């Protein structure tokens with residue numbers, strides 16, 4: 541992590557003391573695991589309307605930064621089809637369709653797979669992984685984001701070999717988009733798993749920023765929001781949690797690694813959640829519980845999404861338990 545001269549003295553990480561119980565896994569009638577963390581709901585104007593835990597704590601947003609990165613790429617003049625635009629903001633499952641889309645994005649701007657700055661990886665989708673000989677960059681969940689960044693370099697004549705450097709013109713743009721939407725000063729820079737710069741943000745700033753994106757206040761954020769709603773398969777994968785949430789609830793959902801989840805109602809509120817232990821298990825459950833308790837999504841729709849995407853608790857191959865909303869959210 542590098543530190544800029546004007547470090548915020550109030551920036552602090554989320555701790556156990558700043559967390560509440562978000563989810564509990566019960567097996568055979570006995571509680572087995574608990575996930576703690578924090579979550580915040582803001583309205584369309586970015587005002588906090590509900591919060592649990594220390595939502596002034598900062599977290600790495602990981603892939604929930606992708607909507608801001610996608611807007612920076614589009615703002616730099618790299619234009620794609622709607623499905624490709626969704627891939628620029630995706631943590632995709634790496635299916636053949638996702639990989640083909642990423643390849644088309646590269647080729648449209650005279651790039652090749654080896655130009656991608658993200659590392660070779662196996663796809664999230666197990667079926668696709670079984671068909672592959674080994675990891676490749678196209679299959680990495682961030683390949684669409686990186687293809688978009690490379691396209692922005694081509695359009696502007698920027699150096700494509702250094703596009704992940706924090707002082708590269710593209711990353712400067714990303715930084716200013718993040719600051720514009722979150723209303724926070726970027727003062728710390730880390731490196732995401734895919735190699736891109738990632739900035740700690742308060743949970744509240746992240747929710748505010750996401751509410752700004754789904755507010756559709758300008759052409760680029762409207763195009764991004766509408767594209768995700770129209771092509772939810774591309775942002776995650778068929779049957780996967782973000783895709784199912786978008787399909788069933790018309791709520792934009794975006795996961796980040798290490799237990800981060802943001803969701804936003806087009807033109808309305810947004811929620812941001814961090815599960816302290818980094819587990820992905822509780823993210824969708826906690827974010828939807830926060831939206832539901834504020835009357836922003838219907839209980840039956842939430843139950844449908846959780847039934848379709850919740851992690852099964854199995855014993856001998858049959859369900860013997862469940863994951864429920866924790867005491868901190870009730």
Ligand SMILES: NC(=O)C[C@H](N)C(=O)O
Nearest residue numbers: 602603631733734796797
């Ligand atoms: N889904 C994610 O958050 C991935 C993240 N961008 C990483 O590279 O690790």
